[in-house]
Amino acid sequence: xxxxxxxxxxxxxxxxxxxxxxxxxxxxxxxxxxxxxxxxxxxxxxxxxxxxxxxxxxxxxxxxxxxxxxxxxxxxxxxxxxxxxxxxxxxxxxxxxxxxxxxxxxxxxxxxxxxxxxxxxxxxxxxxxxxxxxxxxxxxxxxxxxxxxxxxxxxxxxxxxxxxxxxxxxxxxxxxxxxxxxxxxxxxxxxxxxxxxxxxxxxxxxxxxxxxxxxxxxxxxxxxxxxxxxxxxxxxxxxxxxxxxxxxxxxxxxxxxxxxxxxxxxxxxxxxxxxxxxxxxxxxxxxxxxxxxxxxxxxxxxxxxxxxxxxxxxxxxxxxxxxxxxxxxxxxxxxxxxxxxxxxxxxxxxxxxxxxxxxxxxxxxxxxxxxxxxxxxxxxxxxxxxxx
Amino acid sequence: xxxxxxxxxxxxxxxxxxxxxxxxxxxxxxxxxxxxxxxxxxxxxxxxxxxxxxxxxxxxxxxxxxxxxxxxxxxxxxxxxxxxxxxxxxxxxxxxxxxxxxxxxxxxxxxxxxxxxxxxxxxxxxxxxxxxxxxxxxxxxxxxxxxxxxxxxxxxxxxxxxxxxxxxxxxxxxxxxxxxxxxxxxxxxxxxxxxxxxxxxxxxxxxxxxxxxxxxxxxxxxxxxxxxxxxxxxxxxxxxxxxxxxxxxxxxxxxxxxxxxxxxxxxxxxxxxxxxxxxxxxxxxxxxxxxxxxxxxxxxxxxxxxxxxxxxxxxxxxxxxxxxxxxxxxxxxxxxxxxxxxxxxxxxxxxxxxxxxxxxxxxxxxxxxx
Numbered sequence: 061x062x063x064x065x066x067x068x069x070x071x072x073x074x075x076x077x078x079x080x081x082x083x084x085x086x087x088x089x090x091x092x093x094x095x096x097x098x099x100x101x102x103x104x105x106x107x108x109x110x111x112x113x114x115x116x117x118x119x120x121x122x123x124x125x126x127x128x129x130x131x132x133x134x135x136x137x138x139x140x141x142x143x144x145x146x147x148x149x150x151x152x153x154x155x156x157x158x159x160x161x162x163x164x165x166x167x168x169x170x171x172x173x174x175x176x177x178x179x180x181x182x183x184x185x186x187x188x189x190x191x192x193x194x195x196x197x198x199x200x201x202x203x204x205x206x207x208x209x210x211x212x213x214x215x216x217x218x219x220x221x222x223x224x225x226x227x228x229x230x231x232x233x234x235x236x237x238x239x240x241x242x243x244x245x246x247x248x249x250x251x252x253x254x255x256x257x258x259x260x261x262x263x264x265x266x267x268x269x270x271x272x273x274x275x276x277x278x279x280x281x282x283x284x285x286x287x288x289x290x291x292x293x294x295x296x297x298x299x300x301x302x303x304x305x306x307x308x309x310x311x312x313x314x315x316x317x318x319x320x321x322x323x324x325x326x327x328x329x330x331x332x333x334x335x336x337x338x339x340x341x342x343x344x345x346x347x348x349x350x351x352x353x354x355x356x357x358x359x360x361x362x363x364x365x366x367x368x369x370x371x372x373x374x375x376x377x378x379x380x381x382x383x384x385x386x387x388x389x390x391x392x393x394x395x396x397x398x399x400x401x402x403x404x405x406x407x408x409x410x411x412x413x414x415x416x417x418x419x420x421x422x423x424x425x426x427x428x429x430x431x432x433x434x435x436x437x438x439x440x441x442x443x444x445x446x447x448x
Numbered sequence: 449x450x451x452x453x454x455x456x457x458x459x460x461x462x463x464x465x466x467x468x469x470x471x472x473x474x475x476x477x478x479x480x481x482x483x484x485x486x487x488x489x490x491x492x493x494x495x496x497x498x499x500x501x502x503x504x505x506x507x508x509x510x511x512x513x514x515x516x517x518x519x520x521x522x523x524x525x526x527x528x529x530x531x532x533x534x535x536x537x538x539x540x541x542x543x544x545x546x547x548x549x550x551x552x553x554x555x556x557x558x559x560x561x562x563x564x565x566x567x568x569x570x571x572x573x574x575x576x577x578x579x580x581x582x583x584x585x586x587x588x589x590x591x592x593x594x595x596x597x598x599x600x601x602x603x604x605x606x607x608x609x610x611x612x613x614x615x616x617x618x619x620x621x622x623x624x625x626x627x628x629x630x631x632x633x634x635x636x637x638x639x640x641x642x643x644x645x646x647x648x649x650x651x652x653x654x655x656x657x658x659x660x661x662x663x664x665x666x667x668x669x670x671x672x673x674x675x676x677x678x679x680x681x682x683x684x685x686x687x688x689x690x691x692x693x694x695x696x697x698x699x700x701x702x703x704x705x706x707x708x709x710x711x712x713x714x715x716x717x718x719x720x721x722x723x724x725x726x727x728x729x730x731x732x733x734x735x736x737x738x739x740x741x742x743x744x745x746x747x748x749x750x751x752x753x754x755x756x757x758x759x760x761x762x763x764x765x766x767x768x769x770x771x772x773x774x775x776x777x778x779x780x781x782x783x784x785x786x787x788x789x790x791x792x793x794x795x796x797x798x799x800x801x802x803x804x805x806x807x808x809x810x811x812x813x814x815x816x817x818x
Contacts, residue, residue, distance in 0.1 A: 095727030096743070321731070328726035329744065339522065339722040343712035344482030344742040344755070346705060353736055359727040360483070360743050363705070372727070 062142055064177040066199060066256070068112045069170070070103055071163050072187035073120030078308045081431030082408055087119065088307070089187030090126040092391045092409065094319060094328055095359040095374050097337045098129060099306060100187040104136040105335045110195035112183065114143030116173050118166045120150060120159060135336045148173060162277030168266040174259065182262060184255040184279065190315050190326065191252070191303035192333045198297045199256060205233060207295035208261045209287060212254035214299050224250035224305075225280040227296050235294040240280045249296060251280065252303055261292060302326045313406055313427045316372045316389045320355050342375045350381060366398075380415065386422070391432070408432035453567035453585060454645070455494040455502040457487060458663070459510070460549040462572055463609055463627075465691040468813045469791065473512040475690060476504075476573035479774045479792065481702055481711075481718075482755050483742040485516055486689055487573040488720045489711075490640075495523045496716030497581035499569065503559060505552055506536045508545070522719045535559060548661030553652045560649055568648050570663065572639040574608075576687035576698060579640070580715045587680050588642045594675040595647070595668060597621060598640040600686045606697035608688025610636035611664070613679055621677040624669055638682060641668070685711040696789060696809045699755050699772050703738050725758045733764055749779070763798065771809075794818070 076088025083091060089100035100117075107115050115138055119126055132138075133145030148170050150159050160166035167174075167184065174182060181202065183195055193212070202210040213227050226247045230236035239245070265283055269275050275282045287294060302325050306312040318325040328335055342361025347353065354369040361376040366383030373379070377390045380398035388402050393410040396402065400413050403420035405428040407413070413430070416438045420428050430436060457476070464475050476487035487504070494502055502525055506513055513534070519525075520532030537545055538555040553560070560568070567588075569581055579598065588596040599613050609627040613635045616622040625631040641664070651667040660666035668677070685707055687698035701707055712718055725744025730736070735750040744759040749766035756762070757774045763781035771788040779785065780798030787804035791814040796802065800818060804810035812818060 320729075324729075329729070329746070334724050335726070336724050341522075341717050341719050343708065343718065344740040344757075345728070346703075346708055347736045347739050347741060347751075348705070349738040351737060353730045353734060355732055355734075356730045357727045358730065358741070 062177075064114050064143060064179045066112065066181040066183055066195075067114040067116070067143070067174065067177050067179045068107050068183040068185060068195070069167055069174070070100070070107075070115055070117045070185050070187050071166060072100055072117050072126060073123075073160055073166060074186070074188050075121040076188065076307060079312065080309065081429055081434075082309075082312075082406070083122075084431065085122055085125070086432075087122045087126045090122075090129060091306075091312070092374055093190065093306065093312075094316070094326075094335070095357050095372055096340055097328075097335055099190065100126070100130075101136075101335050101337045102190050102192070103185050103187055104133075104138070105333075106185075106191075106193050106195060108136045108138070108336065109333055110193075112195060113138065113140055114177055114179075115145050116148045116170060117145060117187070118148050118160065118170065120166070123147075123149060129338060131338070135338045137336075143177065146173065162275075162282075163279045164266060164269050164275075164283050165277035167262075168270050168277070171263060171266065179259050182257050182259045184257065186253045188307060189253060189303060189305055191299075192301065192326075192330070192335075193254070193299060193303075195254075195256075198254070198299075201233075201297045202256045202295070205293075205295045207293045208258045209284070209292060209294045210256045210297050211235065211238075211284070211294065212252040212299045213249045213296040214252050214303050215248050216250050218245055218248040221245035221248050221250055225253075225284075226250050229296060233295045233298065235288070235296050238280075238284050238288055238294075240285075249298075252299060253280075253305075254297075254299075255279065256297075261287075309406060309427050309429055313389060313404070317370065317387065319357055319372060320370055340375055345373075348381075351379075366396075366400075374409075388420075394430075404428060405430065408434060412436070414438050451498055451500065452565055453499055453569050453581070453642070454563050454565045455491075455499045456568055456570045457490060457502065457504045457573055458549055458570055459513075459573055460505055460507045460552050461662075462507075462574060463690045465609070466689075466695060467692050468811050469692065469695060469789070470509070471813055472509065474507065474509045474573075477512040477516050478689070478695070479757060480576065480689060480695070480699065482740045482757050483723075484718060484720045486576065487513070487516070488718055489576050489578065490571045490573060491523050491525075492716065492718040493577065493579045493581060494569065494571075495525065495719065497579075499581065500525065500527060501531065501533075501563060501565065503533045503535055503556075505549065505556070506534055507552075510534075510536060516721055518721065522721050524719075533559065548666070549663050550652050550655050550661045550667060553648070553663070554656055557649065557652070560645060563645065566644060567642060568645045570641045570643075570648070574688065574690045575638045575640065576685075576689055576711065577638065577682065578684050578711055578714060578716065578718065579638075579682055581640075581642070584640075584642055584680050588678070591619065591678045592676065593678040594643060595677045596642040596680050597624075597677065598638040598642075598682050599635050599679040600638055600682050601635050602686060603634050605636065605688050605694065606701060607691050607693030608698070609690055609694075610688050611639070613637050615679045619678045619680070621672060621679050624664075624672065626665070635679065635681075636686075636688070637679075638686065639664070642680075684714060687711075692789075692809070692811060693807065696772070696787075700753070700770065702740060702755070703753060708740070723758055734762075749781075757792075788812070791816070 072089040074088040076083035138145035228237040345362035348365040359375040374392040382399040397415035409432040525532040614623040655667040728745040734747040742758040749762040759776040
């Protein structure tokens with residue numbers, strides 16, 4: 061086993077409670093995104109493009125779909141004999157086992173895996189963010205500042221900042237202070253949940269954190285603050301570009317709307333930074349003579365016989381005659397019967413809308429959700445549609 | 449699922465009147481149906497029927513074939529035990545290349561002998577179909593046949609060329625003639641032959657020894673009276689794509705939703721080499737109707753009655769009608785296309801007007817700029 065300069069640890073155990081019915085049987089990183097992808101494809105593709113060939117994927121919540129999907133990592137070029145992908149669920153040790161108690165604890169429990177590669181640096185990323193990022197550039201920044209820890213940061217609207225961990229900068233890119241989800245943020249630079257640690261330093265803090273019974277074993281809440289107290293050198297790597305935490309129904313919907321239009325905020329067609337996903341075997345999509353499609357994204361295997369505007373259709377979706385689908389996201393295999401009107405709704409995988417169903421309204425602002433495999437009859441009342 | 453047959457996709461002297469579409473490739477790898485190559489249909493049929501060992505007898509212009517098939521992964525033929533073998537001609541001597549398929553089978557007889565499966569299914573690549581070969585083998589066994597040929601009863605082949613078959617009582621083949629023969633029959637051979645491997649090997653040796661070297665024309669046709677040859681009538685979708693006219697008309701035929709559903713889903717899915725294209729984006733100004741559109745396209749113009757392969761860009765105000773645009777075609781702003789086949793990576797400059805006629809679509813070769 062060769063020594064690696066940097067390996068990645070991808071946190072994919074998130075339950076995604078705020079995605080409600082969409083994550084009922086599915087880990088959040090496995091949630092469908094962008095017509096033919098799953099959320100985790102973005103970070104895995106980033107690893108591939110950044111030349112990272114060893115990735116440990118930490119799974120815990122509802123791992124069946126995710127594990128099957130990841131396989132041996134071939135779609136992301138991670139089926140290697142030296143390194144490659146390893147799925148790391150919690151496991152039983154000789155002195156008993158434990159679930160992952162937090163992000164830091166998940167890494168702590170897998171220190172043995174990391175040590176096999178004797179890496180200089182460890183990249184910690186999360187499988188529930190949508191962004192395209194070159195981790196190699198971040199590593200260069202990490203080396204050039206001589207930091208022990210680098211946290212990727214993004215400037216956001218200060219009103220949004222309270223949803224994230226915010227960073228107060230000192231000299232240059234040095235992080236002076238870090239606040240996890242502050243009520244009254246003073247900085248508009250937020251952590252993207254992407255960290256590079258010098259492994260030796262991180263290891264020390266993981267062991268210390270594990271011994272602390274009061275700790276919640278979380279990177280943002282415990283590890284980073286502890287390091288700041290000790291004068292460890294923490295730097296921020298300024299990231300410019302699209303980044304989205306798709307942890308809520310609203311943000312998942314918004315991220316899909318960001319794919320549309322002439323100059324989409326998130327361009328999936330970038331030849332230099334393809335997003336890879338497992339293979340799909342569906343024929344080209346069929347558009348009927350009566351169909352009308354405006355500013356939308358349509359995937360192979362769809363049949364469109366109605367009107368679709370500002371929407372994303374995943375593979376195998378069928379839109380019946382006389383439908384009007386607007387500002388909606390329709391996940392794989394969902395069938396929308398004839399004459400349905402669907403506004404601002406996320407329709408889950410394999411859901412069925414019988415003919416004539418109306419969801420949402422043109423003036424509505426709330427985002428509706430139909431769960432996977434749900435069947436909605438024509439005379440349903442709106443309350444029956446599960447809200448997150 | 450059956451596991452008693454091996455598949456042989458025989459590309460040797462395959463009928464090819466596809467003109468410039470096969471200028472740099474063999475018929476097997478002609479792009480078809482918005483994201484496939486012709487060979488995908490028979491390969492998928494084999495795999496969906498439980499065949500896990502397939503030999504492709506390549507003959508000429510097979511670079512794109514090697515590229516397309518790779519390790520066979522898209523068809524799950526990359527297994528440890530069996531999988532996909534591409535067998536190119538064993539010699540590059542011109543006089544040997546011109547010899548018939550039996551000669552090439554003989555050259556690769558070791559391959560057949562090493563295989564322990566009882567049956568062999570010999571096919572071509574230009575039959576666009578989705579066939580359950582398991583059911584054919586059941587039929588073959590129930591008829592106690594020596595050879596079963598899959599046939600299709602169809603009045604209009606949309607310009608494709610086939611051998612015609614006359615079936616007698618109980619499905620026994622009474623006569624079979626090459627496409628130029630004067631036999632009057634609407635039963636066509638799909639050039640899929642099921643027989644015991646030992647019989648094939650025997651036909652190879654005996655026929656070659658008699659100075660004949662074509663499997664169907666010599667070995668089978670001359671034995672219609674001596675062997676029990678049966679026709680199995682296939683009910684699914686069939687396109688015979690070996691002429692430009694058939695290529696165009698069959699492509700257009702896929703715009704019928706019933707044809708689309710029948711060919712691509714029943715009884716199994718059609719597999720092909722994956723490309724990592726994102727879904728297709730429709731922008732402001734896009735208008736589409738009655739079309740098949742693969743992933744990775746960007747549509748800013750009008751697309752009516754057409755087939756777009758992966759990664760096609762339709763410029764603003766461009767109008768594409770009754771046309772086929774293959775992978776990565778770029779159609780300039782304001783350009784009009786009607787009855788045009790654009791091969792891969794073609795570019796049409798803005799404000800051009802290109803038209804073919806119904807019987808004679810305009811065909812632009814690979815990587816042309818117009």
